[in-house]
Amino acid sequence: MNQILIIDDQKLIRDSLKVVLEKNSYEVHLAETGCKGLEIIKKGGIELVLLDVRLPDIDGIDVLKKIRAMDPEIIVIMMTGYGTVENAVQAIKIGAVDYINKPFESKALTTIVKLALETHKLKREVRGFQDRNKMLYGTDKIIGQSKSLQKTLDMVNKISQIESSTVLIQGESGTGKELVAKAIHYNSSRSSGPFVEINCSAIPTTLLESELFGYEQGAFTDAKRAKQGLVEQANGGTIFLDEIGDMELSMQSKILNVLQERKFRRLGGGKMIDMDARIIAATNHNLREEIGKKSFRQDLFYRLNVLHINLSPLRERKEDIVPLTKYFIHEFNQSFKKNVRDISQDAMDLLLNYSWPGNVRELRNTIERIMIIENPEIILRKHLPAEVIGEISLELSSPKRPFDPIVLGEDGIDLKAITESFQAEIISEALMKAEGNKSKAAKLLNMDRFSLRYLIKKYHLS
Ligand SMILES: Nc1ncnc2c1ncn2[C@@H]1O[C@H](COP(=O)(O)OP(=O)(O)OP(=O)(O)O)[C@@H](O)[C@H]1O
Ligand SMILES: [Mg+2]
Known part of the structure; x- marks a missing residue:
């Protein structure tokens, strides 16, 4: 039951409010002065205060200030009489959520109270959701000790502080481009706005334009109703253009235009709409090469490349393999309720020597598979996939060993x-x-x- 406190010097008002609110299943506390009200709040549990602007001891506005200082989560609704509306406006500025004029009908009062409590709950949920995302995509979730990864983290932190510059992330598949893009978004001042992703290679060019910019009713035969595009939906947040290297040239010039103007039109629409989204683009192509082949626009590249992050392949930052492996073991222990304690040194040596063409994603999947299927106490060489074992036995095979890798069973061998x-x-x-x-x-x-x-x-x- 929500607990409500009424602070008013008039007994008649206190009592009638109590009756109305209790009928609506609220638990009601009463105070006839500001001081007494503050005493009750100190004990805890009050979620909403109905506060008279004019009180005998402390002024209602001052009581509001004190409540805000004690607990900013408490909802305050001001009650105003004749001639005190200006005070109400001031109160809203300080943080009261609403005000109601006396005399009021019980229906109006209960509606205001109910709405305030619901809005507050929603806000709290949204905040919880944002905090969770911030936690899930914090820079502490990007693991690695290599110089190159540390440099990346440094860039992520710096870029997060810059409000809206465009970012280009380049790296082979599985190197963590999406992870980095999310870290930038959720650590920036845009984190309360949406993170909208679009995979440019998965959507045919003809659809990509309407997906990105939306359309007005009647823009084409199937456009029965106007639709917002992703750029509009990302308002106040970030739009992640994944695989931008696969975008066709005609679409590239449209994107370039939007980046230059920071404005766009829906398909079939006349009105220019402001773009208020940061663009983070990612690709696993080498865009300079693509420019050479004339399949990527040089001017778009320079536009995008204002801030850039290059993620090196895992084989070029082997120092990250040990911390990543330990991190994934820990992660899957938690999410699958497993109890894998460690990985043996020779198994780790194999991981270190493998070339990881699928980069961090491949390492993560490898650990995940072992933990789900084998669930060993300690990950040993024999649990590793053939390609990981195979590659090293070739590397070590000087002199060449023309036989299969030896497996030492539980009973040992002669x-x-x-x-x-x-x-x-x-x-x-x-x-x-x-x-x-x-x-x-x-x-x-x-x-x-x-x-x-x-x-x-x-x-x-x-
Ligand atoms: N440094 C890292 N620390 C922890 N996890 C990582 C790291 N880099 C990548 N990962 C994990 O590896 C997987 C692949 O990363 P991600 O999807 O970001 O790669 P990508 O570069 O976008 O790949 P693709 O080009 O194939 O889309 C994800 O599960 C991600 O969480
Ligand atoms: Mg990706």
Whole structure:
């Protein structure tokens, strides 16, 4: 039940308000002076105060100021009598949400109270949502120790402080372009506005224009009703143009125009609309190369490239692999309620040596898959995907090891027996290749003839 406090010196008003509000299932407290009212608020629990502008002890406006200082979350509605409307206007400036003139009808009063409480609740929810996004996309969620990543973080922080300059993020697939774009938005003064994403490569050019700029009724056959475009929807926030390198030239010139004018028209519309959205564009193409091939406009590139962030591929910042791996293990432990404690050193060495063509996304997916499917206490070499293991065994294979990676089972192995059978196998292979010629075979195995003869006898080969 919402708790409401009425501060008014007139008993008649206090009592009649109490009756009306209690009928509407509010819990009502009463105070006849400002001081007594403040006492009650101090005890906590009051959500809304109906406050008379004119009070015998402290002035209503001063009581309002004190309430604001004690707890800015408390909703205050002023009650004004004849000749005190100016005070009400002043009160709103200080932070009262509304005012109501005496005498008032009970219906009007309950409507105002109900509305104020609902709006307040909504605002709190929105704020909670924003705080959550800020937490989810804070710069502390961008992990890495490499110089290059630290530089990126530094840029993200600086760019967030600049209100609306355009940003270009370049990097291979999976390097964190979207993560960075969101971090910029949610750490900027635009964070309470929307973050609107559009993937330029996923939408055909013909649709892209109406998606971005919207249209007026009748702009084309199917335009039965006017529609806001994404640029308009991003008002006060950020628009993320993903894969801008895939945008066709005709569309590029339209975007360039909007960036220059900071104004646009809906399709079939006459009125120019102001753009109040920051544009963050991202691409995994090398735009300078695209300019060379005439598939990207140079002037648009310079427009976009005012502030730029280059995300290097993971293989060029291997220092990030250890912290990222540990971070993902922690993340999936929490989200999947798992209990993976660590990763073994040799498994980590494999991760460090792999080239990660899919960059951070591939590393994240690898850890996720292991944790869902294998759910080990400690991630070992055997849990890693073949390509991660495979690449290193090739790299280490100098001298080349013409056999599969060895897996040491739970029960261990008999090293001597394995080595001997392996030796025997290799020697007979060499003898076959040398067509029984022992000198030739010895050469193939890089050993002398006497040692070979000894081993042939030992293993009963012929
Ligand atoms: N430095 C990082 N710290 C933590 N997570 C990261 C980091 N970089 C990338 N990721 C994670 O890797 C995944 C891929 O990142 P993101 O989607 O931002 O990449 P992208 O560059 O936009 O890729 P694409 O070009 O394929 O769209 C996401 O799950 C993201 O959270
Ligand atoms: Mg992306």
